[in-house]
Amino acid sequence: MKHHLVLGGLGFIGRHTALALALSGGRVTVVDRMSPPPEFDELPMKFQQGEIESIEWDAILHDVDVIHHYAWSTIPQTANENPIGDLDQNVRSTIRLLEALRRIPGKRLVFASSGGTVYGRLKQTPVSETHNFAPVTAYGVSKAAVEMYLGYYRDCYGLDCRVARISNPFGAGQDPKRPQGAASAFLFKAMAGEEISIWGDGSVVRDYIHIADLAEGLVALANAPVELCGDAPVFNIASGIGISLNGIIETLTEHLGVKPKVSYQAGRAFDVPVSVLNITRAKDRLGWEPKLSFSNGCERMIRDLHDGRHWMSALTPLSGMDGDQRRVAAVISDMTS
Secondary structure, three states, X not given: OOEEEEEOOOOHHHHHHHHHHHXXXXXXXXXXXXXXXXXXXXXXXXXXXXXXXXXXXXXXXXXXXXXXXXXXOOOHHHHHHOHHHXXXXXXXXXXXXXXXXXXXXXXXXXXXXXXXXXXXXXXXXXXXXXXXXXXXXXXXXXXXXHHHHHHHHHHHHOOEEEEEEEOEEEOOOOOOOOOOOHXXXXXXXXXXXXXXXXXXXXXXXXXXXXXXXXXXXXXXHXXXXXXXXXXXXXXXXXXXXXXXXXXXXXXXXXXHOOOOOEEEEOOOXXXXXXXXXXXXXXXXXXXXXXXXXXXXHXXXXXXXXXXXXXXXXXXXXXXXXXXXHHHHHHHHHHHHO
8 A cells, every 4th residue: 555645735636636545545645835624634644734845855755655746836827927936936846855755765756747838839739748848938847847857867866757747627626716727717707607808719729627537647647557657757637638718618608508708808929829638648558538528527517516515526436445435435525515
């Protein structure tokens, strides 16, 4: 039974992946700068509060098998506004972690990169993992920089460093105030009767993945044997299908039964017209592929929000679970009902 350390484990991606790891039978320790909700005490997971910039890695890593690095303090907008802060808080702190892993060998690292930003303007669609880095935002530059450092430590010191290039996740539990992720942001505004602003004519295409599918993909990557990952263990974790901003509006109209209010603003120069990821490598090597279409994911998110859920409802069925796994599912059910 592997011991998983989930950095940023109370964030949108982190907490859902931590739950998926617990349901799959792993030991899980969550690290986050925020305090956990009271219900966390009922889950078979440990919690440690801390800032990734100042954690004493040697003390915390001694009995850990897999480190999940989902702690990132910026989004594209804030990284562009303060690239030096982005560098100091994210890139520098990750190198500190890599230095600790060099001193304490035998660990595995899974890093959450950004498939939507490291590739930049695509030369092919859907884009495969062999596409050159060409980020057009500071956020994409820092993610690409960390990927390159992981490659350096992998080649020079033999570290097992794996990269998930994630598309645009959505689902219940995403912060409606955080200016990231059009699928969730549009849905929150539509359900509140607020106007949705679209930059450009709405033809910008992105790849959206439901958080339940993403969590399962990250668990598959974390647990995959070394020989399946290959010499370049970098995987697009995405839906593999694009949808335009106008397409999101059409899907929401279908499921909500009312057309959201939309205003169109002047386009932005840094918006890449199309970004869709090729997930063939993840299918072939990890045995993973998403189960929910964009429409199905939106339907599930709407139902979850109507039910007051803040966690994904796409959980493993109770049949076949052991005692701890059943307790996880029962607690989550209480938390989301």
